[in-house]
Amino acid sequence: MxxxxxxxxxxxxxxxxxxxxxxxxxxxxVARPVADAAHTVLTGAVANRSTAFAPGRRAVEIVDAARAAVADLVGGEPGGVVFGNSATSLTYLVARTLARSWQPGDEVVVSRLDHDANIRPWVQVAADAGAVVRWAEFDPKTGELPVAQYADLITERTRVVAVTAASNAIGTRPDVAAIAALAHAVGAACYVDGVHSTPHQPVDVGSLGADFYVTSAYKWSGPHLAACVASPARWSGLQPQKLRPSSDDVPERFEFGTPSFASLAAVTAAVEHLAGLDGTATGDxxxxxxxxxxxxxxxxxxxxxxxxxxxxxxxxxxxxxxxxxxxxxxxxxxxxxxxxxxxxxxxxxxxxxxxxxxxxxxxxxxxxxxxxxxxxxxxxxxxxxxxxxxxxxxxxxxxxx
Ligand SMILES: Cc1ncc(COP(=O)(O)O)c(C=O)c1O
The missing domain is CATH 3.90.1150.10 (Aspartate Aminotransferase, domain 1)
Structure with missing residues (x-):
């Protein structure tokens, strides 16, 4: 090391x-290679995505490379990486999309330890759907988020458990894997806010049990862009409101309008930068x-x-x-x-x-x-x-x- x-x-x-x-x-x-990558795109021939000509193909490659980079960062699949402007906007997107199938009386669980970006979208879509919000409480004396309470909070009606991988206020890392296991036992999805944790430790969405994991590149030396990672199969089962002619493929189905190719190239550079923090590290x-x-x-x-x-x-x-x-x-x-x-x-x-x-x-x-x-x-x-x-x-x- x-x-x-x-x-x-x-x-x-x-x-x-x-x-x-x-x-x-x-x-x-921002790390220098990140700024350089954005500069290269902004000053080079990079068009909107097209297979017909080289500058268009460059844009396609930039998007693919960024998905592969984020997948490596968190242990996901490139085809399950959805990009968006911010973790907040992606969480609203997923919440609104999931809630389209909720029935009155369904339930969501949120925690009072979380950033509001992983609380309010769930509270608001629950109100629209007539769903019930259940609150996990942190212990004010220790700053912990006790897992035991989730056994009572999660019921057969739970559709989503939203929890942070780390508190942006005090750093607490809840036992997400245990919470996700309780969610999965009733068929609920676990939506994990990885914005504060991703910059500080290796991440593996599989061992966390995260069905969705959201992270923001500007917290880890990158540009103002975020990604939400889930399995391609999970995204396939969801239908957001979208434009008619825009791609219905996964993950593009969840990305609206033309992305910032400069920022996506910068995301890849940021991941490369993180991968090089240990100068002796080898392997893929x-x-x-x-x-x-x-x-x-x-x-x-x-x-x-x-x-x-x-x-x-x-x-x-x-x-x-x-x-x-x-x-x-x-x-x-x-x-x-x-x-x-x-x-x-x-x-x-x-x-x-x-x-x-x-x-x-x-x-x-x-x-x-x-x-x-x-x-x-x-x-x-x-x-x-x-x-x-x-x-x-x-x-x-x-x-x-
Ligand atoms: C833990 C956590 N979640 C979510 C967010 C919101 O991220 P974004 O600015 O990408 O919407 C932040 C931003 O500070 C955060 O710290």
């Missing part, structure tokens, strides 16, 4: 500006991704432990409770200070950290923190350095003192 932080950082031109980025949970910087791209994401995770977790220990040791700093085993994201408050003030004070020192609820609306409402500004969120990504963490901790110490 070889994760060379200086080599990795050198791949991100934007780091040269000198900001300390603890904001990757909201969107990471999936194998290199597994090795590289394992190496990146170990590196991130090392820095994250320093960050959490450092924050915990500062008088006047309160951390949102979260399990030890989690994605490298921590939310905190400085006593007597509005989180937005803390965020702005850090920003004035060149430290990028969001405050608020980051759309983890239900989480912060249930914690009683939303109306008073949520919390400051800092997350570690593979380009953060030990110096970044030291600078952040020194700044928080000053602000808390």
């Amino acid at each position: 070889a994760f060379e932080i200086e080599t990795v950082r050198a791949a991100y031109p934007a780091l040269a500006e000198g900001f300390r980025h603890f904001d990757a949970a909201a969107g990471s910087l 791209r999936r194998a290199r991704l597994t090795a590289s994401m394992t190496a990146a995770e170990a590196y991130e977790q090392g820095l994250f432990a320093e960050l959490v220990q450092g924050l915990s040791a500062i008088d006047g700093v309160w951390l949102c409770p979260a399990p030890e085993d989690r994605c490298p994201t921590v939310a905190f408050r400085i006593e007597g200070q509005h989180p937005a003030e803390t965020s702005a004070a850090l920003g004035a020192e060149g430290i990028c950290a969001f405050s608020g609820d980051y759309y983890a609306y239900e989480y912060f409402t249930a914690m009683g923190l939303r109306d008073s500004g949520g919390a400051v969120r800092t997350s570690i990504y593979h380009y953060n350095s030990a110096e970044d963490v030291a600078v952040l901790l020194a700044a928080v110490r000053r602000l808390a003192g």
